[in-house]
Amino acid sequence: MGFVLLEADREILAGKKCKRKGISALQAEAEALGWALKEAGDCGFHILRLESDCQQLVNLLLKEEELSAIIAELDDIKALRSSFRNIEISFIPHSSNTHADSLSKEAHARGLCFADVNDLIHGRLAPRASLNEPV
Template sequence: MVGTDETHEETQQAHGTSAANGRWRCQVDASWTEQDTGTGLGFTLLEENTEIVVGQRKVRRSNSPLHAEAECLVWAMEELSGRGFKHVNFESDCQQLVQIVTSPKAWPALAPELDDIQLLRSSFSLFSLCFISRSLNLHADSLAKEARSRDSPFILVDVK
């Protein structure tokens, strides 16, 4: 399911409602620059407007910003599936990633990441990936930027 209607997403978040059918919402973002040697990844899992899980990670620099966004989605899916969250609406401010993941077209440059996403999808009872505006993804963005600014690779997942 692709949600590209920003007005619906903004209204949904402004009123503090969780995703349809009581699912969790997971906002993901990556921070990539050509100058840095690493990429920052960040995600936050929300029930309504309450953070349940926060993830932050620094990895070696991805091939491109799009690869970084896909890598972040894969990581968030792995973490949440492994913790038993099975009904998750993932949200990204990377419209290109949302279109690629939900499109039947082949994207050879992203084949490994897309294969991982497809495999991980089967571990969720309910899965969707929707586009949200950058202004609604500020916490995941700040987690990713902070992770990228660190000196060494690390992983932090905080279950609240």
Template sequence: MAQIVETTFTKEEENNQRRNPSPAPNLTHQWRCQVDASWVEASDGIGMGFVLFEQEVEVLRGRCKGPQTETPLHAEAESLCWAMKEVNNRGCRRINFESDCQQLVHIIQQKKQWPALEPVLDEIKAMNALFKDLSLMFISRSANVCADNLAKEVRAREQCFSFYEVKDPIRLAI
């Protein structure tokens, strides 16, 4: 849904993005977290979802319904911030976050000023300092289907809540 927000790319940046896509994830990261948000204008809240992997093994799924945001971009930023808090609370300190919101990834990577997003961007920056090694990269929507489905599913719920599904407790405990 974040694609409906006006783009922040200049033509030159857009061309550079096509020629120089986001760098490949750091293969030394033990953890990888795919994040997504679901936003509908006439809704009582947003859906947020993440899938945490150790190497290529799915370890944890999280979903949360949060209060409605102004735009899909705000929802994507809130979702990333929430996922960062959750994986940090579980002791993951070297991690690659993956989002299908190219605009958000671009704003964060290029340290673009975006006044309307400033509070959540400040929170993301503060969370970033808690990790030993953190990267953020853009992935296609087709590569982010699970997190997308979690976010859509939870957005349709009546009340705000969080739910976590541990897929591999032994890996998560280490």
């Protein structure tokens, strides 16, 4: 699996992970999306635009349908989505998703179970706290 988080077209967070063998491509896509949401939330982001090259997953999320084969992953994504102020999701062609795809291929080539997140936002300033905004 792989994901890239961009802010103003600049990479600020990237992750790659190799998981157990035998899961379907759709299940891997759903797990990767849930993982990206968790990492973005942990970094304090509240507004996201998600792009995936998995049309079936995008359709399931936009239509809020369920597929028994990935119901646990869809439930995780729905729970994580509720912690954001605004999330948009859209389909992008595989040819436009080369960076995340290359991270996924790197992870697969290792052949070991691991997770690696490259945090490029440590230099960002923390958002200013306000007494009028909920934490």
